[in-house]
Amino acid sequence: MEKSPEISGEHTLATPSSPSSRPVVGPRQRWLGLLVVLAATLMNLLDSSVVGVAAPAIRRDLGGGYSSLQWIAAGYTLALAVGLLTGARLGDMYGRRFMLMVGVVGFVALSVACAAAWSPQTLIVARVLQGLFGALMIPQTFGLLRDLFPPAELGKAFAVFGPAIGLSTVLGPIVAGVLVDGDVFGTGWRMIFLINLPLGAFALFVGGRVLPKVAPSEPGGRLDVVGMVLAGVGTFMLVHPLVQGRELGWPLWSLIECGASLPVLAGFAVYQLRRQAAGRAPLIRLGVFRRRSYASGVGFVMVFFGAIVGISMAIGLFLQLGLGYTPTRASLTMGAWAVGAFVGSGFSGVVMGRLGRRILHIGLTVMAAGTGWLYLVFRQAETGLGSGDLLGPLAVFGLGMGMIFVPVFDIIMGEVEDHEVGSASGALESLQQLGASLGIAVLGTVFFGVIGAQATHNFDTSAAPRLRAEMSLAGVPTGTQDSIVTGLRACLDDRENATDPDTVPASCRTLRVPPAATAAVAEASADTHTRSSLDAIRRTTLLALALTAVAFALGFLLPKRARENQLAEATPESLTETREPALV
Known part of the structure; x- marks a missing residue:
């Protein structure tokens, strides 16, 4: 019997084109390799989600307009979407192990650049480059697991890999909130990027020793x-x-x-x-789009992920910018969403074989119920909205969302031929990220736009009457009251519609407020902003609900069943050709 190589770094260099050429990997090496793949995946997951929690702190430190917050999130997913089309191809040309190592080095270096950013522009550029290096890492992970584990044991690897990813999805935003508030070593929000250093160091040190060296499947290929x-x-x-x-x-x-x-x-x-x-070789084999099931599946994925990523960012911003929550409180509140998603993912993993496509519609129905419940809470809420009011609807939303995560890609790929799987899965993953970018752009634009549009209305209908009443009690003359109300209305309208919230508009600088009215004016300003933020999150939630309905309709065009899981019987050739979408 052939002896397995030790962790000394000696691996079999062979192309996985036949059973005899597959690398021989020992049990210890396999599981350490799994941890390396997990570390690389965790870095991508964390950097996809933590910015939503840290965005207000980033803006307070670096300045910039609200669009900067959108670009800090969308720039990463947009670069990831474009880069994924090439990342898998580079793995075929130069080897998965090599490209993973290159991706990790670049990702860690750009994480340091993100932490060292001195302006919104430098952070956005670093985030875009970080996304491109993330696109080098992620396409290699599934293939590396296949190199590490024989087909009969691959299921054991995913039995560990899947729950670990799910748990990190739950804990990631919470950890981000704690890091921002904890101000570790005086780093503040910058620690959410520096946390990648130990993960990257582990992936590089251990990965360089245990990941098998497998010859590229297409050496000398040309890049498009x-x-x-x-x-x-x-x-x-x-x-x-x-x-x-x-x-x-x-x-x-x-x-x-x-x-x-x-x-x-x-x-x-x-x-x-x-x-x-x-x-x-093209980046995408477009022939697969001729299949109605796949084309509608692409639409489903873009709408679904656009809705959940966009509304997630909007709620995170609303809790901090609108209600004044700390990052820790906001992340703990939204933790109910992640816990629901974790439970929903486990449930769908058990029943998807029996329910097939129906699990998507069940999940969307539950998700719509949670979204509708959220809207009712926002609709009935006043400015004193608490975390307890949101835990229930966020958990229900997450439960429905989680039911969709596990089966959606396999169901969309249900009618794709074996020789088309690699290109189809790569395109689907890339378009998923594009959908997330569009969700951030569209729902974020609606959210910030409504805040500016509603400022005058909320001031006139709610804040101004109470402001007059409090100024009267303080003995402020009527003429002075009129001047203050008129000036404050103009000030709030200009401030809520300003491109840079840190810039004080001229109408605010010229506003003269006597000491007796200072507290009342501050209270009126805060009340107007909170109510405008409530209007914005209501409108954004309705848009997310509408997108959920669109995804529900598109779901009827998908295949009724997922592709059969044939990993245990698969040949090395089919394993090499197949690329699975990255876990979300």
Whole structure:
């Protein structure tokens, strides 16, 4: 019997094209390798979710407008969406182990750059580059698990991998809130990026010793640089005006840019078809989109992830910017959402084999119930909304959302032929990230736009009458009251619609308030902002509910059953060709 290599770093260099050429990996090496893959995946998951908790603290420190908060989140997912199309291809060309190591090095270096950012612009650039290196890591993880574990034992690896990812999803935002409030070593929000250093160091040190060296499946292949550029430019032109348009008053160029993204993306599709017809490997094999089930599945994924990522960011911002919650309190409140998702994922994993596509509609129904409950809470709430009011609806929302996470990709891939699985899964994963970017852009724009639009209305109907009453009790003359109310109305309208919330508008600088009315004016300002934030989260929640209904309708076009799980019987050739989407 052949002896397994030890952890000394000696591995079999072979191409997985036949059973005899698969690397021989010892039991200890396998499980250490699983921890390396898990560390790389955790870094991506953490950096996809922690910014929503830390965003207000980042803005207070670095300044910038509300669109900067959207770009700090959307820039990462947008870069990830574009880079994923190439990341898997690079793994085929240069080897999965090598590209994972390159991705980890770059990701950690850019995490340090994020932590050292001195302006919103430098942080956004670092986040975009971080997303590109994340796109090098993530496509390699599933293939590396297949290199580490024989088909008969791969299920054991996922029995550990799946719950670990689910638990990290629950704890990640909570840890982020604690780190921001804890101000570890005086780092504040910067520690949410520095936490990647120990994870990355572990992945590099241990991964370099235990991950098997498997020859690239397509050595010497050519990279589709033109396709990547077209995809990147087209998606940026689609997302950029959605994020920036509101702050700039929706100038004509923003509408032109958004419309021009469509011919650029169409050009990308034409180029991919021509490249494939010429016998060269494209980024995406577009033939799979001819299948109605797959095309509708792409729409389902983009709408579904756009809704949940967009509303998640909006609620996180509302709790901190609108209600004044600390990052820890906000993350603990939203922890109910993550706990519900964890439970829902476990439930769907048990019943999806019996229910098939129906589990998606059950999950969407539960998710819609939680969203509707959230809307009712926001609708009936006054400015004293507490964490306890949100725990129930957030848990129900998360429960329904979690039911969809486990089966959705396998169901969408249900009618895809075996030779199409690699390209189809890579495109699906990339478009999932694009949907998340669009969700952040659209729902974030609605949220901030409503805050500005409702400021005058909320001041006149709620804050102004109480302000007059309190000034009368304080003995402020009527003429002075009129001047203060008129000036404060203009001040609040300008401030809520300002591109940079830290810049004091001229109307606020010229406002003169006697000492007797200072407290009343401050209370009126806070009340107006909180009520405007409530209006904004109501409108955003309704939009998320509408997107859930769209996903529900698209669900009827999906295959009734998932692809059969044939990992135990799969050949090494099929294992090499198949790429699974990354866990969310």
